[in-house]
Amino acid sequence: MWKLSENKTWQHLYETFDWIRAMRGVPQDARHHAEGDVEVHTRMVIDELGKLDEFQQLDAQAQQILWASALMHDIEKRSTTVLEQDGSITSKGHAKKGERTVRQILYREIPTPFAIREAIAKLVRYHGLPLWIFEKENPEKALYQASIEVNLQWLTMLAKADVLGRECADKEELLYKVELFKEFCIEKDCWGTQKNFPSDLARFEYFNKEARSSDYVPYEDKENYFEVIVLSALPGTGKDTYIRKQLAEVPVISLDNIRRELKISPTDKEGNGKVIQLAKEQARAYLRKKQAFVWNATNITRQNRQQLIDLFVSYGASINLIYLEVPYLQLINQNRNREHVVPANVLERMLDKLEVPQLHEAHRVVYEVLLPPCDVRPKSPSPEKGAAAARRGTF
Structure with a gap:
């Protein structure tokens, strides 16, 4: 315990x-x-x-x-x-x-x-x-x-x-x-449990559109359904490895790759603005075709995620927000041993800003978390038992 x-x-x-x-x-x-x-x-x-x-x-x-x-x-x-x-x-x-x-x-x-x-x-x-x-x-x-x-x-x-x-x-x-x-x-049926919505889409629209009732059941256009996968993780967590293992068949838009191709430093604010615009142009090409893709970037704050999600949803995309995490010492070691090392002080500042994604941000939120070696997790959630009583996702 x-x-x-x-x-x-x-x-x-x-x-x-x-x-x-x-x-x-x-x-x-x-x-x-x-x-x-x-x-x-x-x-x-x-x-x-x-x-x-x-x-x-x-x-x-x-x-x-x-x-x-x-x-x-x-x-x-x-x-x-x-x-x-x-x-x-x-x-x-x-x-x-x-x-x-x-x-x-x-x-x-x-x-x-x-x-x-x-x-x-x-x-x-x-x-x-x-x-x-x-x-x-x-x-x-x-x-x-x-x-x-x-x-x-x-x-x-x-x-x-x-x-x-x-x-x-x-x-x-x-x-x-x-x-x-x-x-x-x-x-409001929230005593010890999360609010239950009619569907993932209903929950998303309630929190992200004005004047939505919690009981409103929006129409789901299954014929034109497509999913955009948005990753959220600190540098060194293993986003590229995760994509290779879990999402190998899905096209990837990687801000790091664009930055390296253009030889733009991560600290170059003007250059990074160009990187983001190029990445969004690539995204729009997929969005217009209603084709699934992965957006591979850190996205550690809700504001950054919200801007992207608003864009993707405007084209009718369903958002699968995947949060990746490894134990702190493993994060430090993986960053130190990667080809493109993020300076330690920069990584620590990013950790200070981290906002873990929440279920109301997207249609689906998944937590892919590698647990500490000594971890003992709570059992299945209930109002009195378990630490994740109001949470969905994988751990």
């Missing part, structure tokens, strides 16, 4: 992890956190989580995941906390930044099974959602997207512990918001 730390005494955690030590002295607004700094709050949240009846009913692996999420949920208040001109203290963006930091720690420093790592990262990302979801422009869509990325039953437990682990005048109001969130999840 995976554990962030066997020894869970605060003294041990404080001495072992620099990101724990960084919590001490980070101030919080007394109106919302009269208990003290981030370290004090985090310890209180962990204590309150362990007292919850619903937490005690979880299996041991799920408890370890939630415990780690509670420990790391405010990890980036250290870098986002500011004193505003009106005297208030804010930490805007700490959850979003915290997701990336957690992913990097559990990939680089503490080798963690993919599904468990992503479950923790997403719990950190969404830990405030139960309190603020009804302030969203479209609460239903926000809920459905979250349900695809994180187990909302676990998220509700974390949010409840987050509220109980603080001193504030509006604690009862906040706990009521958490209960409303739970009822919203149950009402």
